[in-house]
Amino acid sequence: xxxxxxxxxxxxxxxxxxxxxxxxxxxxxxxxxxxxxxxxxxxxxxxxxxxxxxxxxxxxxxxxxxxxxxxxxxxxxxxxxxxxxxxxxxxxxxxxxxxxxxxxxxxxxxxxxxxxxxxxxxxxxxxxxxxxxxxxxxxxxxxxxxxxxxxxxxxxxxxxxxxxxxxxxxxxxxxxxxxxxxxxxxxxxxxxxxxxxxxxxxxxxxxxxxxxxxxxxxxxxxxxxxxxxxxxxxxxxxxxxxxxxxxxxxxxxxxxxxxxxxxxxxxxxxxxxxxxxxxxxxxxxxxxxxxxxxxxxxxxxxxxxxxxxxxxxxxxxxxxxxxxxxxxxxxxxxxxxxxxxxxxxxxxxxxxxxxxxxxxxxxxxxxxxxxxxxxxxxxxxxxxxxxxxxxxxxxxxxxxxxxxxxxxxxxxxxxxxxxxxxxxxxxxxxxxxxxxxxxxxxxxxxxxxxxxxxxxxxxxxxxxxxxxxxxxxxxxxxxxxxxxxxxxxxxxxxxxxxxxxxxxxxxxx
Numbered sequence: 001x002x003x004x005x006x007x008x009x010x011x012x013x014x015x016x017x018x019x020x021x022x023x024x025x026x027x028x029x030x031x032x033x034x035x036x037x038x039x040x041x042x043x044x045x046x047x048x049x050x051x052x053x054x055x056x057x058x059x060x061x062x063x064x065x066x067x068x069x070x071x072x073x074x075x076x077x078x079x080x081x082x083x084x085x086x087x088x089x090x091x092x093x094x095x096x097x098x099x100x101x102x103x104x105x106x107x108x109x110x111x112x113x114x115x116x117x118x119x120x121x122x123x124x125x126x127x128x129x130x131x132x133x134x135x136x137x138x139x140x141x142x143x144x145x146x147x148x149x150x151x152x153x154x155x156x157x158x159x160x161x162x163x164x165x166x167x168x169x170x171x172x173x174x175x176x177x178x179x180x181x182x183x184x185x186x187x188x189x190x191x192x193x194x195x196x197x198x199x200x201x202x203x204x205x206x207x208x209x210x211x212x213x214x215x216x217x218x219x220x221x222x223x224x225x226x227x228x229x230x231x232x233x234x235x236x237x238x239x240x241x242x243x244x245x246x247x248x249x250x251x252x253x254x255x256x257x258x259x260x261x262x263x264x265x266x267x268x269x270x271x272x273x274x275x276x277x278x279x280x281x282x283x284x285x286x287x288x289x290x291x292x293x294x295x296x297x298x299x300x301x302x303x304x305x306x307x308x309x310x311x312x313x314x315x316x317x318x319x320x321x322x323x324x325x326x327x328x329x330x331x332x333x334x335x336x337x338x339x340x341x342x343x344x345x346x347x348x349x350x351x352x353x354x355x356x357x358x359x360x361x362x363x364x365x366x367x368x369x370x371x372x373x374x375x376x377x378x379x380x381x382x383x384x385x386x387x388x389x390x391x392x393x394x395x396x397x398x399x400x401x402x403x404x405x406x407x408x409x410x411x412x413x414x415x416x417x418x419x420x421x422x423x424x425x426x427x428x429x430x431x432x433x434x435x436x437x438x439x440x441x442x443x444x445x446x447x448x449x450x451x452x453x454x455x456x457x458x459x460x461x462x463x464x465x466x467x468x469x470x471x472x473x474x475x476x477x478x479x480x481x482x483x484x485x486x487x488x489x490x491x492x493x494x495x496x497x498x499x500x501x502x503x504x505x506x507x508x509x
Contacts, residue, residue, distance in 0.1 A: 011037035013050040073102050096412050096489040099427055100496040100508030103447035107139045107146050107505040114450075115499035119163045120458040121194065122178050126150065127497050129505050130160030130182055138197065141495065141507055151197050158185030162212045165194065167461065168220035172200055172238065179237070181223055183210035189225055191237050201240045205233060214258045216277050216293075224293065226253035226281055234293065246296030249283035256281045258293065259314040261352040275381060280356050280370075282309035288358055290370055290391070295380035299373040302391040307361035311407050315355040315367070317348055318413030318488070321481050322430040323355055323367070323394065329434060337369065337392055346372055355394075357416060359404030365397035365418050365428070367439070397428055399441050408455045411492045412485060415442075419452030425498055450502030458495035460488060 002010065015037055022029045034040055046052065109115060113131035120127055125141040134156035137149045162183050169176040178194035189203040189210055208228035216222035222243075223235040230253055234244040260277045277293035288302035288309060315323070327334065327342045347354040351372060359365045369392040371384035383389045402421035409416055416428040416439075425445040432440035496508045 011039045012045050016041045016045055017050040070102055096485050098494045103506040104509040105146050105507040109503045113503055114501050116161055117163045117454045118497050118499035118505055119456055120495050122165050122461045129499055130163045132159040134158055153197055155182055156184035156186045160184050164213050166215045166220050167217045170220045181213050183213050185209045203235050205242045212255045214256050218260045224256050224258055226256045228252040248289045248291055248298050249285050251284035253281050253283050255311045257313045259353045280312050282312040284308045288312055292381045300371050300384050300389050300391050302368050304393045305360045305362050309358055309360040310405050312358040313407050314353050315357055316413045320354055326434040359407050361403045363400045365404055367395040369394055395439050397439050406454045408457045411460050411488050417455050419455040421451040423448050425452055425455055448500050448502055450500045452498055453500045455498045458493040460491045
């Protein structure tokens with residue numbers, strides 16, 4: 001099977017390997033081997049040649065296994081595509097509809113470092129993980145060496161529960177840079193310089209475990225946090241003090257998300273609303289609360305989960321085109337929702353939100369329509385009067401077999417990623433709601449060997465609106481949506497990461 005040259009190289013490699021073993025006790029055998037193999041070892045032979053050849057074989061075997069796994073995943077995707085087509089749901093191959101299917105890189109931590117949270121740098125190809133031993137670990141996604149982290153920081157004395165990046169650069173001591181916040185069971189929140197991960201500020205004031213945080217988009221200096229002490233706190237991270245604190249839940253507050261009108265994805269330039277930020281929070285009390293940040297007033301309550309709610313997110317306005325279409329054509333399925341509410345322009349022009357999504361320990365993901373608050377001149381928003389200030393449950397996503405821990409939303413607003421304790425990540429397609437009557441799971445990512453505690457799709461920083469756009473230019477809703485998608489496609493980064501109890505951060509491609 002071997003050529004003459006390959007045979008000669010193999011013989012030299014074997015002789016080179018055996019010579020030092022036989023030299024002392026059986027020198028005559030070395031001479032016999034040279035005669036049998038018809039070769040000698042000279043200076044031209046690479047040191048440890050046989051071992052290097054064998055390690056090359058092992059690497060090739062590993063590569064073959066990886067390619068076989070990748071081929072199996074592609075076959076699953078193709079089969080899923082045909083299944084989707086049979087139900088009228090089509091997955092485009094355009095970049096704007098990019099979806100991950102295979103874990104291409106794994107960044108491992110120590111056995112004591114369960115990963116609770118992962119985030120992608122807003123600009124750089126870096127991923128940052130918060131671990132159960134209180135450490136922060138950063139890796140460069142572009143490197144081939146996954147074993148060596150770029151940065152290791154012993155940040156907290158208890159587990160890190162959440163990490164979040166600022167939406168905009170923050171002016172700290174005359175230096176503008178993105179910052180990242182970490183919160184922990186040690187009751188503290190720490191602010192880190194995004195360039196070198198030096199500690200800038202430590203925020204204290206919570207009386208129990210700090211569960212989650214979110215930066216304001218209207219004010220880069222403002223951070224919201226929630227805790228097991230039931231409080232929602234608003235922080236000035238530049239000066240390091242708590243601006244406001246209020247209680248809205250009767251039990252441990254697990255997660256918080258924030259939205260405001262200036263995060264609106266629109267082709268029209270709209271003045272920033274003077275209403276400020278709106279918050280959505282979830283709790284162990286099985287409820288979701290919509291609040292006005294500045295006043296702390298509760299505006300709506302969402303009841304429907306039967307267990308602890310782990311995570312909640314506002315759906316971006318780019319999701320509205322799919323959900324609005326479903327409601328318009330299926331309003332009979334939701335008789336308590338008035339038609340004028342579906343068409344209410346105040347959601348996009350004044351509030352900046354319309355729908356939200358939640359996941360919890362009842363193994364379900366739920367999509368909600370939020371009622372608009374009562375708006376009066378020169379007053380803070382008041383609780384919604386429609387439906388007794390309660391939101392409407394539009395859809396249940398119920399294919400997970402264990403707790404749903406985290407939710408991430410695709411930049412196009414169409415796809416939802418959910419991570420669960422069943423060791424899977426599911427990808428849901430909102431466009432299927434109007435086609436099949438339910439939100440279809442179009443892909444299941446299986447690669448994590450433990451609970452999936454955190455998932456994140458690299459976000460888009462900045463606004464999509466262009467100041468050159470003419471507000472008076474008449475565009476249909478579909479035309480405006482298509483143009484927004486084109487702009488998002490030009491800015492989005494196809495980076496998706498996950499982390500969990502298998503002590504690994506995975507980069508999906």
